[in-house]
Amino acid sequence: xxxxxxxxxxxxxxxxxxxxxxxxxxxxxxxxxxxxxxxxxxxxxxxxxxxxxxxxxxxxxxxxxxxxxxxxxxxxxxxxxxxxxxxxxxxxxxxxxxxxxxxxxxxxxxxxxxxxxxxxxxxxxxxxxxxxxxxxxxxxxxxxxxxxxxxxxxxxxxxxxxxxxxxxxxxxxxxxxxxxxxxxxxxxxxxxxxxxxxxxxxxxxxxxxxxxxxxxxxxxxxxxxxxxxxxxxxxxxxxxxxxxxxxxxxxxxxxxxxxxxxxxxxxxxxxxxxxxxxxxxxxxxxxxxxxxxxxxxxxxxxxxxxxxxxxxxxxxxxxxxxxxxxxxxxxxxxxxxxxxxxxxxxxxxxxxxxxxxxxxxxxxxxxxxxxxx
Numbered sequence: 001x002x003x004x005x006x007x008x009x010x011x012x013x014x015x016x017x018x019x020x021x022x023x024x025x026x027x028x029x030x031x032x033x034x035x036x037x038x039x040x041x042x043x044x045x046x047x048x049x050x051x052x053x054x055x056x057x058x059x060x061x062x063x064x065x066x067x068x069x070x071x072x073x074x075x076x077x078x079x080x081x082x083x084x085x086x087x088x089x090x091x092x093x094x095x096x097x098x099x100x101x102x103x104x105x106x107x108x109x110x111x112x113x114x115x116x117x118x119x120x121x122x123x124x125x126x127x128x129x130x131x132x133x134x135x136x137x138x139x140x141x142x143x144x145x146x147x148x149x150x151x152x153x154x155x156x157x158x159x160x161x162x163x164x165x166x167x168x169x170x171x172x173x174x175x176x177x178x179x180x181x182x183x184x185x186x187x188x189x190x191x192x193x194x195x196x197x198x199x200x201x202x203x204x205x206x207x208x209x210x211x212x213x214x215x216x217x218x219x220x221x222x223x224x225x226x227x228x229x230x231x232x233x234x235x236x237x238x239x240x241x242x243x244x245x246x247x248x249x250x251x252x253x254x255x256x257x258x259x260x261x262x263x264x265x266x267x268x269x270x271x272x273x274x275x276x277x278x279x280x281x282x283x284x285x286x287x288x289x290x291x292x293x294x295x296x297x298x299x300x301x302x303x304x305x306x307x308x309x310x311x312x313x314x315x316x317x318x319x320x321x322x323x324x325x326x327x328x329x330x331x332x333x334x335x336x337x338x339x340x341x342x343x344x345x346x347x348x349x350x351x352x353x354x355x356x357x358x359x360x361x362x363x364x365x366x367x368x369x370x371x372x373x
Contacts, residue, residue, distance in 0.1 A: 012071065012107055014114050017061040019053050021070070025061060026051065028070045032097035041202075043095070049197040050077060050094075050373065061095065062115050064107050072098040072107045074115045077373050078124065080189040083364055084261040085296040087189075089289065091119050093129035094373030112139045116283070125290040127283040128367050141281040142332040144339035147366050148265065149255040150272035154246040157239070157271045164240035169208040169220075177208055180220040184232035185262040188371045198370055206370075209244065211237035221245075222370060228254040229370040235267045257366045277341055282365065284335055288318040294363055301360040308354060310334070320360075327354060338363055 017025050026043055033040040044051050051057065064072040075095035081088050093115075098108045116139055119127055129136065133143045169177050178192050190198070199206045199222065206224040210217040211233070219237025222230040226249055231238050245252055255278050259265040269275055284290060287310060291298065298320065307321030311328040329337060329348060337347045340362025344350060350357060 012064045012066050012110070014062065014064055014111065017058040017063050017070075017073075019055045019058050021063070022051065022053050022058055024070055025058070025063065025073065028099070029073060029095055029097055032073075032099060035100050045203045046201060047094075047373065048200050049194055050075065052197075062111060062118070064111050066099075066102060066107075070099075071102045072111050074111050075373060076115050076119060076127075078122070079367075079371060081365075081367060081371070082184075082187050082189060083257065083366065084185055086294050088126055088293040088365065089122075089124040090367065091122075091124055091127045091285070092367065092371065092373040093127060096129075096131070112136075116140060116285075120285050122285075123289055124285050125293050126365065127285055128365075129281045129283075130372065131281060133281065136281055137332065139283070140331050141283040142335040143279050144282045144335050144341070144362075145277075145279040145366075146258055146340040146362050146364060147255055147278040147280075148258070148269065148275055149253065149278040150268045150275040151251045151253050152242060152246070152268065152271055153251045153273050154243070156273040157242055157246065160240040160243045161236050163213050164237065165212045166209055166240050166244040167212075169210050173210070176217050177210060177220045180210075180217060180232045181230065182232075184230065185264070186257050186366050186368060187230065187232075188368055195370075201370075209241045211240040211244075213237075223252070225249070226251055226253050227369060228252050230368055231264060235264055238264055239267060239271075255366070255369060257364050261364045261366075279341065280367070282335055282339055284312070284316075284331060284338070287312060287316050287334070290338070291318045291320060297363065298360065303356050303359070306356050308357070324353075337361055339365060 029043050030040065060077050061073055061075045063070050073095055077092045079090045079092055081090050129141060174192060181187060206222055206229060209221045211219040219233030219241060221228060221238060221241040223245055242252055254268055256262050256265050256268055302321045307324035309317055309319050309324065309326040311317035311326050312334050313328055313330050333348055337344045338361055344357040344361050345355060
């Protein structure tokens with residue numbers, strides 16, 4: 001991690017932003033991002049939940065000050081994501097920015113290295129971000145994943161079963177759709193208040209739709225224009241909601257987990273006008289914590305009596321199964337082995353007694369679209 005110089009660190013101070021810094025940070029971010037996009041929206045409108053005027057919310061932003069002014073920022077937002085029966089502690093990374101006049105001097109490298117070290121020290125398992133691979137790969141993020149993305153239109157989806165009533169939910173119906181959401185195969189563990197604030201991103205409440213047959217709602221979807229952000233409940237109910245949305249728009253686009261985790265995957269895949277594989281930048285923060293997070297899945301996949309010690313070449317290691325030798329890889333290759341999209345034996349040469357890893361990995365991981373930062 002120590003690839004930045006002492007002179008840089010002496011010239012710039014690193015600190016967590018505070019509530020008192022909110023106005024200055026919002027102004028800095030808008031200026032930095034408008035360098036390349038003159039119409040970039042204000043961050044308090046884009047992410048009202050991330051810029052709450054509290055020390056806790058603002059403290060998720062690690063900043064560099066130069067001559068007393070904010071010169072760079074990285075937001076690292078802690079999340080607990082449910083993926084099937086697995087619970088994964090994650091940091092979502094966003095708002096990576098540097099003042100135009102300070103770029104090229106190593107400040108952002110220093111800040112990203114600092115943020116990586118702090119995330120590792122937290123005990124979280126994984127970090128997620130969107131962005132260019134060439135920009136982040138040297139800090140340990142690798143493009144990986146087995147998620148699917150599909151586009152559905154009215155023709156490809158076909159008509160739903162009869163007897164469904166679909167309506168856009170109101171705030172007074174929070175209990176109904178909150179109960180359904182918490183049964184979703186993939187969701188972020190978050191309070192109702194924070195979730196509603198998240199659905200206000202962009203300055204307006206995203207559509208929350210409920211599908212019912214009779215008294216009780218059986219399915220819920222959250223949609224923002226053509227994007228399906230979250231869903232839960234029966235496939236028949238989700239189908240009814242999709243058909244309702246397609247009455248007023250050309251298509252619905254959705255990114256989802258493999259079928260073994262998300263049962264709606266069959267609905268999306270079988271009825272799509274097109275589909276593909278979706279990947280993201282992932283960074284292993286704690287290998288042992290990561291394997292522990294996926295224990296409910298690994299217990300089913302690892303053959304009886306099989307085992308190997310997985311090791312990252314910087315010294316981090318964790319035991320998978322029982323006994324066996326050691327498989328040592330660099331951090332980027334280990335990320336590809338664990339999360340795909342290719343099978344382990346394609347990622348690296350495996351000895352014959354380790355070919356069973358092909359039935360264990362890749363692991364599924366998906367961050368709900370509404371949680372993206």
